[in-house]
Amino acid sequence: MMSRRVASCALLLCGVLLAGAGCERESRPFQQLPAASARTERPLLSQNTPGGRVGESPIDTGASPFQENAWGISEGKRLFEQYNCVGCHAHGGGGMGPALIDDRWIYGNRAANLFDTIVQGRPNGMPAFRNKIPDSQIWQLVAYIQSMGGHAPLAALPGRSDHMRVGTPENARPATPAVQTGHP
Amino acid sequence: MTRRTGRPAGAWVATTVLSLALAGCRGNQVIFNPQGPAARDIAQLGWFLFAVCGVVYAMVLVALAWALLRRRREDDQGAGATRAITRTVALATAVTAALLVVLAATSVTAGRGLTSPSGPGAITVDVIGHQWWWDFQYRDVTPSDVVSSPNELHIPVGVPVVLRAQSRDVIHSFWVPNLHGKRDLIPGVVTSLWIQADRPGVYRGQCAEFCGYQHAHMAMQVVAEPMDAFLAWIQRQRQPAGDPPDQEALRGREVFLQSPCVSCHTVRGTIAGSRVGPDLTHVGSRLTLAAGTLPNxxxxxxxxxxxxxSVKPGNRMPPNVLTAGDLQAVLGYLRSLR
Known part of the structure; x- marks a missing residue:
């Protein structure tokens, strides 16, 4: 009798903990005004090693704050289309610009590398979005781009699209370790 | 025991309910105040169904009360009583069936009237649903004359207006109760309906299909005006934004064009041409902001x-930190876009 009560208490506790974990995954920080609207305006000149400047980035946290956040990743997915990233990179498969879904990265696929790529632009076509996209949205884009190759917790990966599906859903892609090539 | 003098509580309740109900019959977002042929058909059908069902409901309650209060009699089991019961039940069944046929017939007739306009459409407007705002695009033979009027649908009075409804993200539903019933906006499909307003006025509409966090703040204003006023309005809307009228607005335009605003908004006549957010070419002339959330x-x-x-949490517009001077300048510029 006692053990049954203990077991049901444990079950309840597990349920509460699971629900709590779910809240983390879905948290939507709409109103964090200063952080959400900051814009990286300081011009940064590239140093010689492409993608090798991690640690000197203005907002280098090592990871996007939205990396494990399902809402942030899906917002990134929406912005990826609305800011016309799809115009060059297609839905990850690449076109005029390099593919983002594969394991080859010219400038690295760490969050700070991707942030710098978006803010500063890169040679041969990638425009600089400095001052045109608030930092919080850039971090959402970074989280989504990292998730394209399957590098995000399964629970946070988007499984649906607003448009007709063009490939394997993000949450069903095999994750392969990224390679920084340093050249196209 | 303390007892309130004056009117008893029942009278207060009745007065309140009655005045609320009557107030509900006059508003500009109410089906019982029809301002067009389609809404009138719907309102008439609604009142007819209400009357028939109300009478039937009252009759059933009376019969039930009579059956509960009536005492048993000695001849209840007799052959005569059985015949009488059979006759009554048969009659009631026949009346019920006839009523259902009548209700179905009126409903079908009203539905057919709603799908066919009373005449050729005067203008065609594309209604595009976004999370969480409406875009109304006035189609024209010249592409440069296509006008986008977010959250505000201007229509001429007395002629049918054809609406082609689409959605860019999830399912929305177009509903202006004073003019017509609901029509869903479905991604990938064009649905259509026609509306007509008989009298000038401003009617409020609302998204009628849950579409996400700010569904409740997805409203629109339908401005019905005489044909010449409508033509003057659309002529004005076709103009691109002119030069800023003063120094403040000039600086505001500079700030606007160098900030994230241009990543989403269009101001025709400038380099801002993105189609993600609402067109701001004539934002100063609109009645409301943020899809009916704020007065302009x-x-x-x-x-x-x-x-x-803070106003509409979760909406697609990111917050903007601007210095006080820049903010005032941008406000001056946006207000000058009329």
Missing amino acids: TRGHLAGWVADSQ
């Missing part, structure tokens, strides 16, 4: 530009 005043606009997430 300088103060509300300031709150919206600076921190829209």
Whole structure:
């Protein structure tokens, strides 16, 4: 009798903990005004090693704050289309610009590398979005781009699209370790 | 025991309910105040169904009360009583069936009237649903004359207006109760309906299909005006934004074009040409901001530009931190876009 009560208490506790974990995954920080609207305006000149400047980035946290956040990743997915990233990179498969879904990265696929790529632009076509996209949205884009190759917790990966599906859903892609090539 | 003098509580309740109900019959977002042929058909059908069902409901309750209060009699089991019961039940069944046929017939007739306009459509407007705002695009043979009027549908009075409804993200539903019933906006499909307003006025509409976090703040204004006023309006809307009238607005345009605003908004006549957010070419002339959420005043606009997430959490516009001078300049510029 006692053990049954203990077991049901444990079950309840597990349920509460699971629900709590779910809240983390879905948290939507709409109103964090200063952080959400900051814009990286300081011009940064590239140093010689492409993608090798991690640690000197203005907002280098090592990871996007939205990396494990399902809402942030899906917002990134929406912005990826609305800011016309799809115009060059297609839905990850690449076109005029390099593919983002594969394991080859010219400038690295760490969050700070991707942030710098978006803010500063890169040679041969990638425009600089400095001052045109608030930092919080850039971090959402970074989280989504990292998730394209399957590098995000399964629970946070988007499984649906607003448009007709063009490939394997993000949450069903095999994750392969990224390679920084340093050249196209 | 303390007893309130004056009118008893029942009378207060009845007065309140009655006045609320009557107030509900006059508003500009009410089906019982039809302002067009389609809404009138719907309102008539509604009142007819209400009357028939009300009478039937009252009759059933009377019969039930009579059956409960009536005492048993000695001849209840007799052959005569059985015949009488059979006759009554048969009669009631026949009346019920006939009523259902009548209700179905009126409903079908009203439905057919709603799908065919009373004449050729005067203008065609594309209704595009976004999370969480409406875009109304006036189609024209010349592409440069296509006008986009977010959250505000201007229509001429007395002629049918054909609406082609689409959605860019999830399912929305177009509903202006004073003019017509609901029509869903479905991604990938074009649905259509026609509306007609008989009298000039401003009618409020609302998204009628849950579409996400700010579904409740997805409203629109339908401005019905005489044909010449409508033509003057659309002529004005076709013009691109002119030069800023003063120094403040000039600086505001500079700030606008160098900030994230241009990543989403269009101001025709400038380099801002993105189609993600609402067209701002004539934002100063509109009645409301943020899809009917705020009145269009300088103060509300300031709150919206600076921190829209406090007004309408979750909406697609990121907050903007601008210095006080830049913010005032942008406000001056946006207000000058009339």
